[in-house]
Amino acid sequence: MTDLQMSLIAAAGVFVAGVFSYNKWQEYKARKSVERAFASDHDDVLMRSGETPVERQEPVLDLGAESPLAPLDVEPGSFAMDAPAPNVAPAPAAPAAVAAAPVAPAAPLPGTTPDTPPAELAESLVDPLIDCLIPLSVEGAVRGDKILPALHTLRRVGNKPIHFIGFAVSGDWEPIVHGGVYTKLQAGVQMATRTTALNEIEYSELVTRLRAVGDEIGAEPEVPDMIEVMSEARTLHRFVAGHDAQLGVNLAANGAPWPITTLIAALEAQGFDVRPDGRFAMPDGAGGVLYTLSTNVTLGADATNRLTLLLDVPCVAPARDGFGAMVKCAKELTARLDATIVDDFEQPLSDAALDEIKGQVAEFYQEMEASDIPAGSTRALRLFV
Structure with a gap:
C-alpha cells in the first residue's frame, strides 16, 4: 500500500470521526433543550x-x-x-x-x-x-x-x-x-x-x-x-x-529599645487593635482600618527600637484624612515613647517634609477621583486587596 493510499485512508478516518462527534454534540444539545422544556419544575x-x-x-x-x-x-x-x-x-x-x-x-x-x-x-x-x-x-x-x-x-x-x-x-x-x-x-x-x-x-x-x-x-x-x-x-x-501607594512613617527610639510588653500597653492605650500576626490596626470608626503599625520584629522578640506606621493610600477615603491622622498619632507616640520620626534612612522628618508629602497625597487622591476610582470607594477596595 502506497503512502498516498495510507494518507487518504487516514484523512477519511478523521473526517468520519469529525462527523460522528458533531452529530453526538448536536444530539446532546437537543436532549438538554428537551429536558429543560419538559421539566416538571x-x-x-x-x-x-x-x-x-x-x-x-x-x-x-x-x-x-x-x-x-x-x-x-x-x-x-x-x-x-x-x-x-x-x-x-x-x-x-x-x-x-x-x-x-x-x-x-x-x-x-x-x-x-x-x-x-x-x-x-x-x-x-x-x-x-x-x-x-x-x-x-x-x-x-x-x-x-x-x-x-x-x-x-x-x-x-x-x-x-x-x-x-x-x-x-x-x-x-x-x-x-x-x-x-x-x-x-x-x-x-x-x-x-x-x-x-x-x-x-x-x-x-x-x-x-x-x-x-x-x-x-x-x-x-x-x-x-x-x-x-x-x-x-x-x-x-x-x-x-x-497607584499601589503605601506611605510609611517610622519612629526610632531615642534611648534603649522598648520592651514589647510595655509597648503593647502603650499602643492599646493609643487606640490600636492588636492583630494575630503581631501588627496593630487603627480602626477608622466605620468597621475599616485607617492605618496599621508594625513593631518590625518577630512575635517572640522581647524588645524593639523602631516602629512603622503604614497608610494604604488607595484604600482610605480622602475625607478620613488618613495621612494627617497617622502623622498626628506618630507625634503623640514620640512624646509617649521618647522617639523621633525618621525616614527609611534614619534621617529625621521635619514638619515641612511631612507637609510636602501631605500635598502629594492630596494630588494623588484627586487623580484617583478623576479616574472614576476614588480612594476608599468600593471599586478601589475591590482592586487593592
Whole structure:
C-alpha cells in the first residue's frame, strides 16, 4: 500500500470521526433543550420577558500621566473614562412583583453594609469599569432558588472573584437571592487585583465553567472576545500597579529599645487593635482600618527600637484624612515613647517634609477621583486587596 493510499485512508478516518462527534454534540444539545422544556419544575411562561440583554459597557482608559507621588516610589498612570458608564439601564417595573430581601454575597463586598440597597449592591458586584461583563440569556424567567446552587460553584478563577446579578421582575438589577425571579442574568469577573491581571488561562477556565453552569440552569453565556478582555485586564492592572501607594512613617527610639510588653500597653492605650500576626490596626470608626503599625520584629522578640506606621493610600477615603491622622498619632507616640520620626534612612522628618508629602497625597487622591476610582470607594477596595 502506497503512502498516498495510507494518507487518504487516514484523512477519511478523521473526517468520519469529525462527523460522528458533531452529530453526538448536536444530539446532546437537543436532549438538554428537551429536558429543560419538559421539566416538571420549569418556570411559568407568563413570566417571560421580551427585554433585550444588557449591552456591555466598555471603559476607555488612557495611561501615561505622571503621578504626584513619584518621589514616594510610585509611578501610577492616568486611568480615565470618556464618560462614566452606568452598569445597567433600569426597565419599567412590573407592578405585581414584590422584591425579595437581598442575600449577601459569599464574602462581604468591601465598602458595603447590610443596609446597602440591592440595586446599588448589584452595581458594585458587577461593575463595567473593573469587571468583564458576561450576559447570560435565559428563556423566560428563572427563580433564584433554582439557580443559586449552580452559581455558588463558580465563585472565582485564580484570585479573581466572580459575581452574578439578575434583572428582577420588580424592575431592578439585584444580587441573585432566594425567592427572587429574574428575566435576565449577568456575570462579572474582576479583571485585575493588586497582584495580577486576568490572564488567558483564567479566562478560558471561566468560559468553560460558565458554559457548564449555563447548561445546568438553562442559560447561554454571551462571551466577549478574549483578545479585547485581555487588553482591558492588562490596562486595568497597570493602573492598579501604578497607584499601589503605601506611605510609611517610622519612629526610632531615642534611648534603649522598648520592651514589647510595655509597648503593647502603650499602643492599646493609643487606640490600636492588636492583630494575630503581631501588627496593630487603627480602626477608622466605620468597621475599616485607617492605618496599621508594625513593631518590625518577630512575635517572640522581647524588645524593639523602631516602629512603622503604614497608610494604604488607595484604600482610605480622602475625607478620613488618613495621612494627617497617622502623622498626628506618630507625634503623640514620640512624646509617649521618647522617639523621633525618621525616614527609611534614619534621617529625621521635619514638619515641612511631612507637609510636602501631605500635598502629594492630596494630588494623588484627586487623580484617583478623576479616574472614576476614588480612594476608599468600593471599586478601589475591590482592586487593592
